[in-house]
Amino acid sequence: MRIPTDTHTTQPWRIHEFTRDFQVEDVWSFRTPGAGPDDFPLMLAALRAHAGPANASLVVRFLLAARWKLGALFGWDKPDNGFEGRARSLRESLPPDIPASQDNYVVPGTPMTELYVLDNESAMELANQTVHAIMHLGWVPGENGDYELRMAILVKPNGIFGQLYMAAIKPFRYLIVYPAMTRQWEQAWHDRDHLAGGQES
Template sequence: MSRLDESAHTALAWRIHELTPDFTVEDVWSFRTPGAGPDDFPVMLAAMVAAGGLDNQSRPAGFLMALRWKLGALLGWDKPADGLGARVQSLRDRLPSDLRAAPRGEDDERIPLKPVYELDREVVREIANKTVHGVMHLGWVQGDEGDYELRMAVLVKPNGVFGRCYMAAIAPFRYLIVYPAMTRRWEQAWLDRELLLA
C-alpha cells in the first residue's frame, strides 16, 4: 500500500467527478495486486467481500471503529436526521440516467457505507452523519509496473467547523491504524483469492 497524491485520483476520468464537485479529496491509496489484469476488478471485489470486507478489521482497527460508533451513539452523531436523505442528499439523487441504470452493489447492514453505483472499474459507496458526508471510491487502474491495482479515494464534505475538526482529529488514527490494517486485509485477500473464492 502506498499513499498517493490527490492527482492520482483527480487526473483519471472517473464518473465520480461528475457527482462530487463540492467534495474534497481527503485520501488516495493504492493496494498491491500482483499479476492482476484489466478484467480482474470483480475478482478483487469478490475476494475482499469473502475476506470480510470493511467489517473484518484487525483488533486495533476494530476497537477504533467500535469506539467511533459508541461515541456517535452517545453524542448523537449518527441519528437518521443527520444522514443520507435527511441532512444531505444522497449521491444517488445526482446520478445521470446511465448511472441510474447501472448496478448499485449489495447493501450490507453491517457496513455503514451505502452503495451508489458499481461499474466495471469503479465502485462508489457513501455515508453521512453529523460530522461529514463521505464517499469511498474504489477504482481499478494500471500501475507503474504494468499490473493493475486497486485504488481507494476518500472524498469528504465536512459538516461545518465541527466536521473539519473531526476529520483533523481522526487523521492520525486513519493513517497509523485503520488504513494499514485495511491494506493488510485487502492485499492478502487478493493473494488468497483462489482459496477465498473456491
C-alpha cells in the same frame, strides 16, 4: 501506500461528474500481483469475502467500536443526521447511464452503502452529523504492468464541527486504520482463488 491526490483527480472517473463539491481527503493504492484489466469484479468479490471491519485487526475493531459508541452517545449517526434529513444521497445525482446499485450492499459493521459498480470503478457513501463521505475504488494499470486497486476518500465536512472531526481522526487513519486496511485488502486479493474457481495467483 498513500499516493498523491492528482492520481485520483487526473483519472477519467465518472465519480468526478457529481462530486465537484467534495474534497479529496486521501488516496491509497493496493498491490494486486498478477491482476489484469478485467479483474475488478473479482477484486470486489474478494473484498466482500475476506475484508471489512469484521475481519480487521483487534486495534481497528476497537477504534471502530469506539467511534460507533460515541456516535450513539452523541447522536451523530441518527437517521435525521444522514440521508433521512441533513444530507442528500448521491443516488439522486447519478447520471442516467450509471445504474444505482440494486442489492443495497452495506459494508458489515458500518453504515456505508454501495452507490454503483462499473467495469473499473465503484463508489460507496455514508452521511452523519460530521461528514458526507464517499469511498471510491478504481482499477488502473500499475507501474509493473499489473493492474492495481486505488481507493479515494472524498468528503464534505458538516461545518466547523465536521472539519475538526476530520482533523482529529487523521492520525488514527494514517497510523493505524489505513496500514491495517492495506494489509487486509492485499491479503484479500491473495486469498481470492476460490472465488474464481481456483485460479492461480
